Amino acid sequence: MATREIAGTTVEVNDEGYLTNPDQWNEEIAKVIAREEGIGELTEGHWKVVKFLRDDFKEKGVMPTIRRVKNAGGIPTKDLYELFPEGPLKKSSKVAGLQKPASCI
Amino acid sequence: MMKRVLILGAGTAGTMMANHLARRLDRKDWSLTIVDQHKTHYYQPGFLFIPFGVYGEQDVIKSKREFIPDGVEYIEQKIELIEPDSNKVRLGDGTVLAYDILIVATGSKIFPEEIEGLKEDGWFKNVFDFYTIEGASALREALKDFKGGKLVVHLSEMPIKCPVAPLEFTFLADWFLHTQGIRNETELIYITPLSEAFTKHNCAVVLNYLLEEKRIHMETDFNVERVDETANRIIGYDGREIDYDLLVTIPTNMGDPVIARSGMGDDLNFIPTHKHNLQSKSHENVFVIGDATDLPSSKAGSVAHFQGDVLTENILNFISGNPLKDDFDGHANCFIESGFGKAFLIDFNYDIEPVEGTFPLPVIGPFSLLKETRVNHMGKLAFRWIYWNILLKGRPMPGIKTRMQTLGKRLPKIA
Structure with missing residues (x-):
């Protein structure tokens, strides 16, 4: 398992840079990853997505889908695309310190 | 007092379970009931061939009842509500069925209304599905009249029933257009929300090559926002717009609405299920099979067949108080x-x-x-x-094992 230091914290990451332990995440880490992913400064809208992803994952134990972000998180898919362009769920999950969402079968 | 195994749904999975259990249950103590509101059993893999005139409707239709064995109570009624906390199922006519063990096999189907603008003016005019008998038959007529232009095959959202079917349709369309002498007049476009042709990378590599060879243009990572059937255009959340003359779409697939009504499903009405033993995650006497589950396995008849073998054993294990076997490997x-x-x-x-x-x-x-x-x-x-x-009769397939076999396969060396 690779580790890297982000915002002064050492975290475990996979080969694509996703955190493998969500408990090692903090908001400073999210800001750094967001910059690396070309998202820039995180706004209130971004934090709402990140918070929902983390809360839902913690509660359900599975990665939420875009549909779930819309239905349970109340975040319209259009907004999700505007906040995290080019692969909204992949990028938002990375910022949220969660695993890469699995593609379905 | 007789106990009851109740099967909901007489499609591929439910019918197989009725056949397995009719042979295996101890019928002195156990009765077996199956409920489905529809009369017709469709051979769904055959829908793929209908638009090209390879199969007709008569090739894919039989009566559901024909495949339910003697000694199984068959009730043709709508399922109104499942009440798993009280082990009861309410039917459309007000009947209440009590059960000791429930097998949910209510499947999945397409919901075109989930995509904005899809079920509008163009629906069944120049926009079709082929996941229903109605869609496949209407598409056959449209293809007969097709004179060339932009033929777009579109996959809305995963998971779908038979995940390879959209690609098969595209390959067959390429062949069909050749036979009609209009392949050179047709631009064939395949749109997918995935990042490559298929969910399994090894297979996607082969299929990508085939798409190129057949001059089929693929648009990947495309998540549909809406369809504009006045402009004949499909619009993605990222702003991409693709024009079509004929659109063949696979709409969102979801579990049956009864699952939502009963509060048993996820956001797509699929039931959270233990992936190796097929017991529901919420109730130990409720089991789920086939397309109704939320398992990360393909939604396909072959999968339901392999699950059927495992579930039959586990129903018997459950009845006799033995531990369930984690034998389903996603085959x-x-x-x-x-x-x-x-x-x-x-x-x-x-x-x-x-x-x-x-x-x-x-x-x-x-x-x-x-x-x-x-x-x-x-x-x-x-x-x-x-x-x-x-x-359907739950008989063993000669030479084909429930668990995937590795003999005869060229497996990569595990590092």
Whole structure:
């Protein structure tokens, strides 16, 4: 398992840079990853997505889908695309310190 | 006092379970009931061939009742509500059925209304599905009149029933357009929300090559926002717009609305299910099989067949108080029609991707895995007979094991 230091914290990451332990995440880490992913400064809208992803994952134990972000998180898919362009769920999950969402079968 | 196993849904999975359990349950103590509101059993893999005139409606239709064995109570009624906390199911006519063990096999179907603008003016005019008998038949008429232009095949959202079907449709369309002499006048476009042609990378590489060879343009990572049926245009969330003359779409697939009404499903009405033993995650006497589950396995008849073997054993284990067996490995086995009388065959499970080799027998085959051959195509056509005569009746498939076999496969060395 690779580790890297982000915002002064050492975290475990996979080969694509996703955190493998969500408990090692903090908001400073999210800001750094967001910059690396070309998202820039995180706004209130971004934090709402990140918070929902983390809360839902913690509660359900599975990665939420875009549909779930819309239905349970109340975040319209259009907004999700505007906040995290080019692969909204992949990028938002990375910022949220969660695993890469699995593609379905 | 007789106890009851209640099966909801007499589709592929439910019918197989009725046949398995009719033979295996101790009938002194157990009665078996199956409920479905529809009369007709469709051979759904055959829908793929209807738009091209290879199969007609008569080739895919039989009566559901024909496949339910003697000694099984068959009730033709709508399922109104499942009440798993009190072990009861309410039917459309007000009947309440009590059960000791419930098997949910209510399947999945398409919901075109989930996509904004899809079920509007163009629906069944120049926009079609082929996942229903109505869609497949209407599309056949549209293809007869098609004079060339932009033919767009579109996959809305995963998961879908038979994940290879949209690609098969595209390959067959390429072949069909050739036979009509209009392939050069047609731009064939395949739109997918995935990042490549298929969910399994090994298979996607082969399919990507085939798409290129057949001059089929693929748009990946495309998540549909809406369809504009006035402008004949499909619009993605990222702003991409693709025009079409004829749109063949696979709309969102969801579990049956009764699952939502009963509060048993996820956001797509699929039931959270233990992936290796098929017990529901919420109630220990509720089991789920086939497309109704939320399992990360393919939604396909072959998968339901393999699950049926495991579930039968586990129902018997549950009745006798033995631990459930974690025997379902995600095994799927699919023919992929590639046009011009050829097909691929893939065999995979939760952990092992499709690889090259022979099937079902090592070296001998006769089918070739992950290779395009005529024999595979014959297998695909022969499968219809096997479906009606062996699969639905819950009989063993000669040479084909429930768990995926690795003999005869060229597996990558594990580092």
